[in-house]
Amino acid sequence: MDFTLTEQMVTWRKIAREFADDVVRPVAAQLDAEPDPRDAWSWDLVEAAEAAGLRQAPLPERFGGSDTDYVTNTIILEEIAAADLGTAVVLAQHWKFAQMLNELGTPHQREKYLARNAANPRGLFAASFTEPTAGSDNILPFRKPGAGMQTFAAKVDGGYVLNGMKHYISNANRADTVLCFARTDREGPLTESVTAFVVPTDAQGLRIGKVHDKAGERSANNAEIFYEDVFVPDEDVLGEPGTALRSVGRLLRASNAYAASCALGIARECFDRTVRWCRERVQGGVPIIEHQAVGSYLADMYLNVDVSRTYIWRAAWQARTPETFDPVLAVAPKLVTSERTFDSARRAMELWGGAGVMRENGIEKLLRDAAIWLHSDGTNIILRERMANLLRTADPETNPWDGVPAEAPMIGII
Numbered sequence: 001m002d003f004t005l006t007e008q009m010v011t012w013r014k015i016a017r018e019f020a021d022d023v024v025r026p027v028a029a030q031l032d033a034e035p036d037p038r039d040a041w042s043w044d045l046v047e048a049a050e051a052a053g054l055r056q057a058p059l060p061e062r063f064g065g066s067d068t069d070y071v072t073n074t075i076i077l078e079e080i081a082a083a084d085l086g087t088a089v090v091l092a093q094h095w096k097f098a099q100m101l102n103e104l105g106t107p108h109q110r111e112k113y114l115a116r117n118a119a120n121p122r123g124l125f126a127a128s129f130t131e132p133t134a135g136s137d138n139i140l141p142f143r144k145p146g147a148g149m150q151t152f153a154a155k156v157d158g159g160y161v162l163n164g165m166k167h168y169i170s171n172a173n174r175a176d177t178v179l180c181f182a183r184t185d186r187e188g189p190l191t192e193s194v195t196a197f198v199v200p201t202d203a204q205g206l207r208i209g210k211v212h213d214k215a216g217e218r219s220a221n222n223a224e225i226f227y228e229d230v231f232v233p234d235e236d237v238l239g240e241p242g243t244a245l246r247s248v249g250r251l252l253r254a255s256n257a258y259a260a261s262c263a264l265g266i267a268r269e270c271f272d273r274t275v276r277w278c279r280e281r282v283q284g285g286v287p288i289i290e291h292q293a294v295g296s297y298l299a300d301m302y303l304n305v306d307v308s309r310t311y312i313w314r315a316a317w318q319a320r321t322p323e324t325f326d327p328v329l330a331v332a333p334k335l336v337t338s339e340r341t342f343d344s345a346r347r348a349m350e351l352w353g354g355a356g357v358m359r360e361n362g363i364e365k366l367l368r369d370a371a372i373w374l375h376s377d378g379t380n381i382i383l384r385e386r387m388a389n390l391l392r393t394a395d396p397e398t399n400p401w402d403g404v405p406a407e408a409p410m411i412g413i414i
C-alpha cells in the first residue's frame, strides 16, 4: 500500500490551498458572524471556486470538470475546510449529488441537468431526504411499513406529482437543481418505496421556507423545501422507481469520506493554530508547549489528524470501484473523524485559555463547526448501529468483516 501522493494530487492540493488561503480564509470570520443566516453566504466564493476549477472538479470534462478521483477530492475538501467548514460543505454536497446524477442519470438527464449546471458558474446541487418527522429513520431505515419519509410522489399521466416538506437541506436555497427523495409507495418498507426525482429549483410548486440559523458551518446555508403539487415528468425520475435508497448506498461510496474530510480540515486547523499558540504563549516562565501536560494534549491533537487522514484516504481509495468498496468504510470515516475533531476542538479551547472563547481568535468557531459533525451525514449513534448491523449479518466463523454481503444495506448517507 502506497500513501505517496501523485503529482496530480499535489497540484490539486496546491490549488485548493491557494483558494482556501487567498479567497476563503479572509472572509470566513465575517460570514460566520452574520446574524441573519441568509447573509452568511457568498456567491463570490462559489465563482472563485469555479475559476480555480474546483466547483466541478470531480465531474467529467464534458461537464466542466477534471475527473478528479475520490482521494484527490478528500484532499481538496480538507484544505478548504481548514479555512472554512461551510465553504467545503457547499462543494462536498454539490459534488456528491452531481456525481450521483452523472453515474445514475440517463444521457438525457445528464445533458439537461449536468450541462446546464456546468454552464452556470453559480450552479449547485442539493439533495432532500430529511423531514421534520423523519431524520435517522431514513438512514437506519425503520422497517415498520410506511415509516420514514412521508413526502409522496403520486403517479399521474406522464410523470409524478410531489407533495411534502423537507428540512435542514444543505444548499437548498442556493441550488439550481435538487434531488428529491419521495415515497412512491405509502405503505412499503423504505428501502423499496423511495424514488429519486431530479427537480429544478425554479419548478412550479417548489418553495423554499426558512433558512435555518445554525451554531456552526454557517457559511453553508440549510433551508426548508416545500413541494406543493410539483409535477416531475417521467424522464426526470432518477434510476428505477422504488430503488433510490439502495442506489444512494451503491453510488455515494465516497460520501462518508467527503464528510470526514470536512471534519478533518477543522481538526488540522485546531492543531496548526494551537501548536503556534503554545510556542508563543508564555506562562510559568516558558512557552506553554514546554509543559509536559500541554505537550501531551498536542500529541493527541496530532494523532487525531493523522489517524483520521490515513483512514479517510484508505476509505476514499477503496471506494473507487464497487468491487474494492467495503461497506464499513461507508460508515466509519465520518464517525472516527468527527469524534476526534470534536476532541481536538475541545483541547484547543483549553490550551488557548481565555483567548479560546474570544471570538476575535476564531477558536470557538472551530468548536462550533466541529459540533456539526457529530450528527451530520447520520448521527454517530446511527452509524454505530449500521456497523453493528453489518457485524450481525457477517459470518461469525470468519473474520467478522469477511462475511459482509456486498449488498448489505447502506442507506442514505446525507
Ligand SMILES: Cc1cc2nc3c(=O)[nH]c(=O)nc-3n(C[C@H](O)[C@H](O)[C@H](O)COP(=O)(O)OP(=O)(O)OC[C@H]3O[C@@H](n4cnc5c(N)ncnc54)[C@H](O)[C@@H]3O)c2cc1C
Pocket: 093, 127, 128, 129, 130, 134, 135, 136, 137, 139, 140, 167, 168, 169, 170, 171, 214, 217, 222, 372, 375, 376, 377, 378, 379, 380, 381, 382, 385, 414
Ligand atoms: C448542518 C446539517 C446539514 C444537513 N444536510 C442535509 C441535507 O443536505 N439533506 C438532507 O436530507 N438532510 C440533511 N441534514 C439532516 C441530517 O441528516 C439529520 O439531521 C440527521 O440525519 C439526524 O436526523 P434528526 O436531526 O431528525 O435527528 P433524530 O433522528 O431525531 O435523532 C435524535 C437522536 O435520536 C437518536 N436516534 C434516532 N433513531 C435512533 C435509533 N433507531 N436507535 C438509536 N438512537 C436513535 C439519534 O442518534 C439522535 O441522537 C442536515 C442536518 C444538518 C443539521
